[in-house]
Amino acid sequence: MSASVLYDVPGPKARRRNRVYGVISIAAVLGLIAFIIYRLDHTGQFQAGLWDDYQYANTQDRIIEGLLTTLKTFALAAVFSLALGAALAAGRLSDHRWVRWSTTVVVEFFRAMPLLIMIFLLYYAYFETQPMWALVIGLTLYNGSVQSEIFRAGINAVPRGQSEAAYAIGLRKTQVMTNVLVPQAVRSMLPSIISQLVVTLKDTSLGFIILYEELLYVGKAFAERTPPENGVYAFIPMVIVFGSIYILLCLALSSLATWIERSTQRSRKGAPAALAAGSATVMVNPSQSAKARPDDDGGPQKGPKTD
Amino acid sequence: MNVLTDNFAAFRDGFLKTVELTALSTLLALVLGILIAAFRVSPVPALRVFGTVWVTLLRNTPLVLLFLIVTLGLPALGLKGWDSFWLAVMALGCYTSAFICEAVRSGINTVSVGQAEAARSIGMTFSQTLGHIVLPQAARTAIPPVGSLIIALTKNSAIASGFDVMELGALQKELNADAGYNILVIFLWIAICYLIITLTLSGLFRLLENRMAVAR
Numbered sequence: 001m002s003a004s005v006l007y008d009v010p011g012p013k014a015r016r017r018n019r020v021y022g023v024i025s026i027a028a029v030l031g032l033i034a035f036i037i038y039r040l041d042h043t044g045q046f047q048a049g050l051w052d053d054y055q056y057a058n059t060q061d062r063i064i065e066g067l068l069t070t071l072k073t074f075a076l077a078a079v080f081s082l083a084l085g086a087a088l089a090a091g092r093l094s095d096h097r098w099v100r101w102s103t104t105v106v107v108e109f110f111r112a113m114p115l116l117i118m119i120f121l122l123y124y125a126y127f128e129t130q131p132m133w134a135l136v137i138g139l140t141l142y143n144g145s146v147q148s149e150i151f152r153a154g155i156n157a158v159p160r161g162q163s164e165a166a167y168a169i170g171l172r173k174t175q176v177m178t179n180v181l182v183p184q185a186v187r188s189m190l191p192s193i194i195s196q197l198v199v200t201l202k203d204t205s206l207g208f209i210i211l212y213e214e215l216l217y218v219g220k221a222f223a224e225r226t227p228p229e230n231g232v233y234a235f236i237p238m239v240i241v242f243g244s245i246y247i248l249l250c251l252a253l254s255s256l257a258t259w260i261e262r263s264t265q266r267s268r269k270g271a272p273a274a275l276a277a278g279s280a281t282v283m284v285n286p287s288q289s290a291k292a293r294p295d296d297d298g299g300p301q302k303g304p305k306t307d
Numbered sequence: 308m309n310v311l312t313d314n315f316a317a318f319r320d321g322f323l324k325t326v327e328l329t330a331l332s333t334l335l336a337l338v339l340g341i342l343i344a345a346f347r348v349s350p351v352p353a354l355r356v357f358g359t360v361w362v363t364l365l366r367n368t369p370l371v372l373l374f375l376i377v378t379l380g381l382p383a384l385g386l387k388g389w390d391s392f393w394l395a396v397m398a399l400g401c402y403t404s405a406f407i408c409e410a411v412r413s414g415i416n417t418v419s420v421g422q423a424e425a426a427r428s429i430g431m432t433f434s435q436t437l438g439h440i441v442l443p444q445a446a447r448t449a450i451p452p453v454g455s456l457i458i459a460l461t462k463n464s465a466i467a468s469g470f471d472v473m474e475l476g477a478l479q480k481e482l483n484a485d486a487g488y489n490i491l492v493i494f495l496w497i498a499i500c501y502l503i504i505t506l507t508l509s510g511l512f513r514l515l516e517n518r519m520a521v522a523r
Contacts, residue, residue: 004348004420005415005416005418005419005420005422005423005441006348006415006423006436006437006441007350007433008427010350014350018350018351021349021350021351021354022351022352022353025351025353025354025357026353029353029357036384039383039384039385040383040384042385043382043383043384043385045383112462112501112502112505112506113462113498113501114461114462114463114464114465114476114501115462115465116465116466116468116469116476117465117475117476117479117494117497117498117501120476120479120480120483121479121490121491121494124483124490125490125491125494198367202367202368202369202370203369204369205369205370205371205372206371206466208371208469209371209466209468209469216369216371216372216375219372219375220375223375223379233379233382233383235375235376235379235380235383236383238375238379239376239380242372243368243372243376246367246368246369246372247364247367247368250366250367250368251363251367254367
């Protein structure tokens with residue numbers, strides 16, 4: 001390992017000391033693992049009998065069913081939240097002040113609310129018989145608001161010269177958005193969008209609390225099926241099976257995000273450096289340059305808005 | 308309005324329970340998060356691996372599953388007798404610690420190597436470099452994300468209501484079951500309670516950021 005901010009490249013003495021620390025820490029970690037395994041074995045968590053349930057075909061079918069339910073909920077929530085996010089972002093980037101304000105209030109409210117509280121409300125008030133929709137709508141409202149902030153930040157991060165140039169050659173606002181800004185912004189936003197989708201996937205497990213039969217609900221039902229031995233449920237098989245399903249799903253999604261991040265970085269190498277804002281505005285007519293600022297937190301010279 | 312005045316004691320208890328839960332989990336998350344971040348930047352490979360495994364596992368596990376693991380798993384480890392409140396603190400604290408660790412670590416990584424090299428070349432010891440040069444600069448980058456993580460923790464604490472902790476989320480369930488009240492009005496008051504907590508937190512963090520900000 002090369003020099004880091006915290007320490008120099010180790011010399012012979014430091015290397016020896018690090019080896020000692022290494023041995024001590026390996027011993028400590030192994031000790032912790034051994035303690036956990038010993039205690040779990042002591043309470044009978046490793047008996048082969050606990051796995052019997054998982055060998056039946058109908059148990060496996062129920063796991064698959066739970067997995068499909070989770071994936072279906074996730075797919076619906078992902079699609080709806082991306083659509084809602086796009087709509088809210090368009091509202092926040094609008095030229096009309098009242099549209100901007102009202103969407104800001106909506107976005108800030110849903111971002112500040114605990115998701116579970118919202119799901120409870122939807123469940124008790126409207127969807128007591130269809131918990132799936134309480135979950136999907138709750139996830140959509142929350143994640144849609146978060147996605148809209150990601151979209152807005154991404155579009156605002158496109159260098160200003162891009163939209164100024166587009167307005168200068170006579171494109172309309174919609175054309176500037178769809179032909180110039182969004183294609184460039186999507187690239188830089190994709191990793192954040194996908195990591196928010198990972199959050200959405202993890203949050204589908206909130207359905208557990210409103211007794212919606214998704215993956216985790218099935219898992220808990222299994223864990224509690226075998227009668228507890230002196231107050232201890234058979235939870236090891238449950239954690240291994242269901243925990244690894246969730247972790248694998250999330251890791252797959254997030255490695256997609258890292259892959260996209262890396263591949264877009266590679267294709268960026270030809271991009272020219274962004275012009276300084278000052279030199280870019282010299283070239284366009286001042287009234288147009290003022291018009292070309294769709295965002296509300298714009299610069300000092302705010303021109304009249306014509307549309 | 309009746310909802311609040313009729314059940315003022317319940318609202319007060321729920322509010323205080325949520326605040327208590329948030330405060331204690333935040334403390335646990337900060338301690339664990341900073342410790343694991345120290346592991347991840349240490350020169351000892353075994354600790355780095357431990358830190359990486361901890362962060363990867365916890366970041367990709369749903370919080371509800373973690374709650375289940377804690378409630379079912381601790382008795383299996385022979386550690387019985389924790390009440391549901393402390394189990395919730397453990398689940399929330401461990402979950403958030405993974406995110407805090409990443410925020411702290413990326414804060415440390417943004418400090419340029421030249422800073423530490425300059426400090427070492429004028430003869431500062433390791434602890435002086437750490438305390439006077441690296442950590443103050445790292446804290447400045449790490450504080451805003453840590454602030455939003457703690458706000459997220461406040462919101463996540465509602466999940467504890469599904470595991471027998473009598474906080475605001477459980478209050479909403481209880482009042483809904485009572486009927487007689489308008490469900491939307493109950494929601495509104497609960498929402499206001501959460502907003503009070505989250506707005507206070509974001510105000511505190513803005514204050515902290517302003518105090519630590521320096522002209523560069």
